[in-house]
Amino acid sequence: MPQTVPSIEPPLLTLRGIEKSFPGVKALAGVDFTLNRREIHALMGENGAGKSTLIKVLTGVYRRDSGTMQLGGSEIDPRSPQDAQQAGISTVYQEVNLIPHLSVAENISLGRQPKRLGFLRWGEIAQRAEKAIARLDLKLDVRKPLSSCSIAVQQLIAIARALDTDARVLILDEPTSSLDTREVEQLFVLMRKLRDQGLGIVFVTHFLDQVYAVSDRITILRNGQRVGDYAAVDLSRIELISKMIGKDLSEVERESGGKAKPLSTAREILVQATGLKRKGAVENVDLTIRKGEVVGLAGLLGSGRTETARILFGIDKPDAGKIEIDGHKRELRSARQAIALGFGFSSEDRKTEGIIPNLSVRENIILVLQGQRGWLRLLSRKEQEELAAKYIAMLNIATSDAEKPIRFLSGGNQQKALLARWLASKPRLLILDEPTRGIDVGAKFEIQKLMRSLTNEGMSILFISSELEEVVRSSDRVVILRDRARIAELVGEEISQAAILSSIAGTNESSPE
Amino acid sequence: MRITAKQIPIIATLAVCLLLYGTAAIAFHDRGFFSVGVFVNFFIDNAMLGIASIGMTFVILSGGIDLSVGSVIGLTSIFIASAMDRYKLPPIVAIFVALLGGTVFGGGMGAVIRYFGLPPFLVTLAGMFFARGAGFLLHLESVPIDHPFYNALSEFHLALGGGIELTASALIFLATFIIAIYLAQYTRFGRNVYALGGNEQSAVLMGLPTGSVKMRVYALSGFCSALAGVVYTLGLSGNPSAAVGLELDAIAAVVIGGTLLTGGVGYVAGTLLGVLILGIIQTAITFQGSLSSWWTKIAIGVLLLIFILLQRFVQTRKLRTTAS
Ligand SMILES: Nc1ncnc2c1ncn2[C@@H]1O[C@H](COP(=O)(O)OP(=O)(O)OP(=O)(O)O)[C@@H](O)[C@H]1O
Ligand SMILES: [Mg+2]
Numbered sequence: 001m002p003q004t005v006p007s008i009e010p011p012l013l014t015l016r017g018i019e020k021s022f023p024g025v026k027a028l029a030g031v032d033f034t035l036n037r038r039e040i041h042a043l044m045g046e047n048g049a050g051k052s053t054l055i056k057v058l059t060g061v062y063r064r065d066s067g068t069m070q071l072g073g074s075e076i077d078p079r080s081p082q083d084a085q086q087a088g089i090s091t092v093y094q095e096v097n098l099i100p101h102l103s104v105a106e107n108i109s110l111g112r113q114p115k116r117l118g119f120l121r122w123g124e125i126a127q128r129a130e131k132a133i134a135r136l137d138l139k140l141d142v143r144k145p146l147s148s149c150s151i152a153v154q155q156l157i158a159i160a161r162a163l164d165t166d167a168r169v170l171i172l173d174e175p176t177s178s179l180d181t182r183e184v185e186q187l188f189v190l191m192r193k194l195r196d197q198g199l200g201i202v203f204v205t206h207f208l209d210q211v212y213a214v215s216d217r218i219t220i221l222r223n224g225q226r227v228g229d230y231a232a233v234d235l236s237r238i239e240l241i242s243k244m245i246g247k248d249l250s251e252v253e254r255e256s257g258g259k260a261k262p263l264s265t266a267r268e269i270l271v272q273a274t275g276l277k278r279k280g281a282v283e284n285v286d287l288t289i290r291k292g293e294v295v296g297l298a299g300l301l302g303s304g305r306t307e308t309a310r311i312l313f314g315i316d317k318p319d320a321g322k323i324e325i326d327g328h329k330r331e332l333r334s335a336r337q338a339i340a341l342g343f344g345f346s347s348e349d350r351k352t353e354g355i356i357p358n359l360s361v362r363e364n365i366i367l368v369l370q371g372q373r374g375w376l377r378l379l380s381r382k383e384q385e386e387l388a389a390k391y392i393a394m395l396n397i398a399t400s401d402a403e404k405p406i407r408f409l410s411g412g413n414q415q416k417a418l419l420a421r422w423l424a425s426k427p428r429l430l431i432l433d434e435p436t437r438g439i440d441v442g443a444k445f446e447i448q449k450l451m452r453s454l455t456n457e458g459m460s461i462l463f464i465s466s467e468l469e470e471v472v473r474s475s476d477r478v479v480i481l482r483d484r485a486r487i488a489e490l491v492g493e494e495i496s497q498a499a500i501l502s503s504i505a506g507t508n509e510s511s512p513e
Numbered sequence: 514m515r516i517t518a519k520q521i522p523i524i525a526t527l528a529v530c531l532l533l534y535g536t537a538a539i540a541f542h543d544r545g546f547f548s549v550g551v552f553v554n555f556f557i558d559n560a561m562l563g564i565a566s567i568g569m570t571f572v573i574l575s576g577g578i579d580l581s582v583g584s585v586i587g588l589t590s591i592f593i594a595s596a597m598d599r600y601k602l603p604p605i606v607a608i609f610v611a612l613l614g615g616t617v618f619g620g621g622m623g624a625v626i627r628y629f630g631l632p633p634f635l636v637t638l639a640g641m642f643f644a645r646g647a648g649f650l651l652h653l654e655s656v657p658i659d660h661p662f663y664n665a666l667s668e669f670h671l672a673l674g675g676g677i678e679l680t681a682s683a684l685i686f687l688a689t690f691i692i693a694i695y696l697a698q699y700t701r702f703g704r705n706v707y708a709l710g711g712n713e714q715s716a717v718l719m720g721l722p723t724g725s726v727k728m729r730v731y732a733l734s735g736f737c738s739a740l741a742g743v744v745y746t747l748g749l750s751g752n753p754s755a756a757v758g759l760e761l762d763a764i765a766a767v768v769i770g771g772t773l774l775t776g777g778v779g780y781v782a783g784t785l786l787g788v789l790i791l792g793i794i795q796t797a798i799t800f801q802g803s804l805s806s807w808w809t810k811i812a813i814g815v816l817l818l819i820f821i822l823l824q825r826f827v828q829t830r831k832l833r834t835t836a837s
Contacts, residue, residue: 061718085720097718099711101519101777102704110708111701111721119699145519161719 010073012037012200013058013169018067020050020057022408024400027053029224030067035169035200040191042211042232043204045221046244046440047412048398051204052094054221055173059084059091072168082111090167094174094204094411094438096154098161100147105129107146108161132160137186151348152178152301159187163194170194171202174411176210177437178348180301180466188214206412206440207467208237222246245442267291269327270429270460273312276321281307283484285321289429294451294461296475298468298500304484305464306348309431312462313345314338339372344427346419348434348464354418357407361399362388364406364417368425391420394450396443412438419447423454430454431462436470448474468497480504522771523783525823529769529816530786530793537797546800549677555792560682561586561741561756563788566763566770567693568737570784573767574697575730576710576776577633581622582738583759584644585615587752589742591648594656594751597663604662612739618644619735623728637731641760648753655752667747682744689740693781696733706730710776765813766791769820790816 013035020028027050035041043051057064060078069076071087078084081091098107106113108129113120129142136156146154155178162170172191176184191201191214205211211218211232218235220227220243227243235243242248267290276285282304289295297305310316312323314332323330325341332338335345347354355364366384373379379387388402395416399409406414419435436444451461451474465471471478478495480488480503488503490496538547545551556563565582572579589611596602596610622640626633670678679687697703705726708716716723745755770787772779794812798804 080724081718081720082722091718093718097712097715099708099715099719099777101711102707106704110704110719113701113704115701119695120701120704 009037011035012039012072014068014070015054015058016068016070018054018057018069019065020053020062021065024404025224027224028057028064031221031224031226032229033219033226034229035202036217037198037200038195039216040195040201040203040214042215042218043202043221044211044218044240044244046398046442047416047438048410049221049244050224051221052173052410053224055091055093055171055202055204059089059171085111085165085167088166088168089171090162090165090169091171092158092162092173092175096151096158098146098154098158101145103143104133104140104146104149104157105142107157108132108142108164110161112165128164129160132164133157135163135190136160136183152180152183155179156183163190167199169200169202173204174206174438175203176205176207178434183301184210206438208240208441211240212237220244241441244440267293270325271312272324274322276308276311276318276323278307278311278316278318281316281484282311282318285481285484285486287312287479287486289460289462291428291460292455292458293476294455294463294474296471296478296495297462297464297481298471298478299481299504301466303481303504305481306433307484308481309345309433309462309464312338312429313343313431315345339368339427342428343431344368344422344425344429345431346422346433346435348437355406355414358405360403361392361397361406361409361417362402365391365402365420365424368421372425387424391417391424395420395446412440412443415439416443423450427459429460429462431464433464434466435463436465436467444470468500471500472497482506519778522773522778522820522823523780523786524771525820526769526771526783526786526790530790533790533793533797537793537800541797541800544800546797549675551796553673553677553679553683555789555796556683556686557680558796559788559792560680560686561744562759562762562766562791563686563785564689564737564741564744565756565759566766566784566788567689567781568734569760569763570693570767570770570772570779570781571697571703571706571730572633572734573764573772573774574710574776574779575706575727576713577626577727577730578637578764579619579622579640579731579734579738580634580637580760581618581640581644582734582741582763583756584641584648585618585735585738586742586745586756586759587754588644588648588651589615589739590745590751590755591651591656591753592751593743593746594658595652597658597660598656604660604666608743611742612736615739615742616732616736619738620728620732622735623731626731627724627727633731645753645757652751652753654754655750658746658749658751663746663749667749680747682747685740685744689737690781690785697781702726702729707777710778712777762791762813765817768824769813769816771820773824774821 011034015031015033018028018031031050031054033054045051053062056062058069060080060083076087078087084091105126109125114124115121126142133140133142133156136159138153138156140153146157149157155175159172159175176187179187195201203215215232217229218232218240219229222244269288270291271289273285273287276282285304285308287308297308299305311318314334314337317333323332362384365388366379370379385402391397392399392402397413397416399413406417409417415438422430436447455461463471463474472495475495476492478490478500479486480500482504490499565586569579569582593607593611596607597604618640622636625631625636666681669681671684672678705721708721709723709726713723766787767784768774769790770783772783791813795809798806798808
């Protein structure tokens with residue numbers, strides 16, 4: 001098929017008519033994809049569109065049902081990620097896939113460690129790892145176990161591992177989902193450099209800014225089919241969104257426009273935390289959450305956002321400070337106690353703290369609600385099914401049915417189900433830590449609308465997100481943290497990206513209080 | 514050196530080992546417990562268990578289990594004895610065939626586990642029955658070995674000076690131990706075993722040859738079991754009912770040696786300590802004289818429980834530190 005690619009060079013990678021079905025879903029229905037040398041190619045699509053599946057077929061994790069794949073002009077047929085690596089395809093998969101017990105250095109070199117006379121050379125392994133992470137501006141003791149690193153650092157290490165080979169094709173499936181702006185910038189610098197050296201790079205993300213910042217071309221998938229292949233400069237943002245979600249332009253513009261923000265008047269205070277302090281986590285955090293409002297928590301990675309949430313939810317105990325709930329002083333000793341008080345916490349680490357992979361979507365959704373009611377008042381099967389169906393429809397969770405084990409869902413859809421679990425339990429305070437990570441634009445709007453309607457019913461929400469735009473759009477009040485302490489608070493009309501950024505940067509010290 | 518969470522079990526093992534040894538040395542000092550001779554005897558007496566445990570270490574590190582160990586020892590021993598007795602096979606050939614057979618048998622179980630995706634517990638359980646039955650098919654009871662070469666091998670002693678000597682079985686044990694450390698720490702195969710046991714799905718996506726690693730781990734364990742069977746025949750007989758239940762002692766030694774039963778964490782050196790601990794308990798109870806030897810089993814049971822609890826503690830602690 002003639003593409004709109006004006007290059008004389010033959011394409012680096014060509015996929016034709018790729019099909020892949022799983023029981024109950026056709027994940028890929030005849031997808032074409034072309035990647036050139038010296039090109040960063042964004043692969044876009046809603047949650048469940050088939051992006052990760054395409055990547056897994058290409059790298060031999062799954063066998064395709066039909067279709068052909070050519071790399072550098074010759075047919076390839078990888079049967080395992082190992083085959084794909086040997087053919088010159090280096091991949092970072094969507095979830096961080098490394099070995100937690102082994103050292104950082106070893107995780108980077110596993111499978112290709114330098115040897116001499118039949119002996120692995122541990123000194124060289126460490127040196128190479130240090131070099132590999134230095135390219136990403138990361139400095140740490142590479143001999144410590146991977147499990148001691150934060151998720152963001154683990155993600156960087158996974159990228160460093162992928163870059164530490166002589167690959168012709170580099171695939172990055174949502175590599176930036178846990179990274180902060182500076183880390184993303186550094187990654188982009190590196191990606192551009194590799195592109196200029198002749199690599200073809202496939203890049204998946206749900207952050208539209210990032211797509212336009214680095215991509216040369218964009219391929220859009222929808223429901224397992226290719227919508228088209230465009231030069232990034234020729235495709236406007238709105239067009240991109242409309243092609244991804246399959247609605248026409250006017251509809252998208254209407255939905256994404258404006259925020260209806262009811263100004264919260266002097267409502268009752270639900271939670272008041274003062275002077276929270278915990279060694280190594282937060283220094284001095286004050287926080288007030290009123291009934292029926294969305295409080296955004298903004299700040300850079302490591303500014304203490306998640307740590308604050310963990311204290312409020314009773315997971316970690318503060319060394320100092322007090323927490324009042326409904327005007328009574330409380331000591332939160334465990335998450336169970338917090339749940340009993342009507343709190344909910346959707347964690348940022350869905351893989352280890354969130355989903356239960358082998359349970360069905362329905363079971364994952366009703367988990368907290370059932371837990372609250374106690375096992376004596378079981379939800380009937382019918383109630384469970386209704387609840388599951390309601391949230392699957394509301395959040396647009398792409399699954400063939402509610403009984404599918406959740407591990408078979410795409411990454412973003414797992415995240416939606418996790419959110420549904422907490423929404424279904426109707427807590428009084430819902431703490432959402434990066435709830436939209438890996439969720440597509442369409443669903444983000446849905447979630448925002450949902451948050452609004454829940455607060456209208458009286459629920460309070462503490463909303464943590466690295467995406468400022470989202471914080472600005474959803475919050476009635478924004479508390480800004482820097483260096484583990486509260487530095488400012490913005491209310492109502494004051495809330496804007498610029499205002500948040502300037503207080504994080506410290507250029508505007510006037511904290512309204 | 515900093516102590517990381519995964520080193521806590523092996524440090525505990527070392528502490529238990531020193532504590533037991535020290536206590537026994539003081540309690541039985543009048544009977545010469547604290548002597549090089551007694552110490553060297555640990556290696557001589559526990560060579561068979563030690564070699565089998567080293568193979569088991571790799572299997573458990575990879576996240577699996579091998580229940581066929583004892584049966585393969587029995588099968589190997591009776592095979593060597595009857596091959597020499599009935600078919601007049603030269604001992605070297607018999608030993609070679611036995612080692613090859615053990616390796617292929619282990620590799621075969623590995624292949625079933627790999628290609629049919631069956632749980633190792635069940636596949637090696639079947640292997641256990643199969644090998645035990647095959648041993649009894651060869652001969653129903655013990656067969657003596659009488660061959661000049663074997664006699665010489667069994668009599669062989671390496672004098673270390675001061676009247677201290679190492680037997681052939683102790684030497685084989687030590688050599689196996691050193692090679693195992695090399696395999697675990699200095700080869701890609703060894704590191705892939707750790708990766709496989711740490712997280713299989715990740716290991717696959719990292720492009721590691723997990724399928725072949727799995728097969729090779731069971732082949733290695735089969736080889737070690739056969740080698741332990743060869744060590745058994747140095748007692749100048751082969752017996753189809755040899756080493757019944759030895760796999761359970763081997764698992765105990767590995768776990769007491771600080772290897773996580775779930776795989777991915779542990780050291781070969783820990784297993785050596787684990788075997789020594791079992792040996793010390795046994796010897797101490799013999800020295801004591803009045804206690805029934807079954808107290809050994811009770812002591813092992815208690816230790817095992819303590820170590821499993823310790824592993825639990827380390828794992829949950831680790832989860833908590835990663836989460837924050
Ligand atoms: N192993 C599997 N078994 C069954 N169904 C699967 C499996 N993997 C993916 N699917 C289904 O295939 C579809 C495509 O999933 P895929 O992971 O490719 O989506 P995606 O585009 O990467 O989405 P996201 O943006 O959420 O990561 C989904 O409907 C998913 O439920
Ligand atoms: Mg995906």
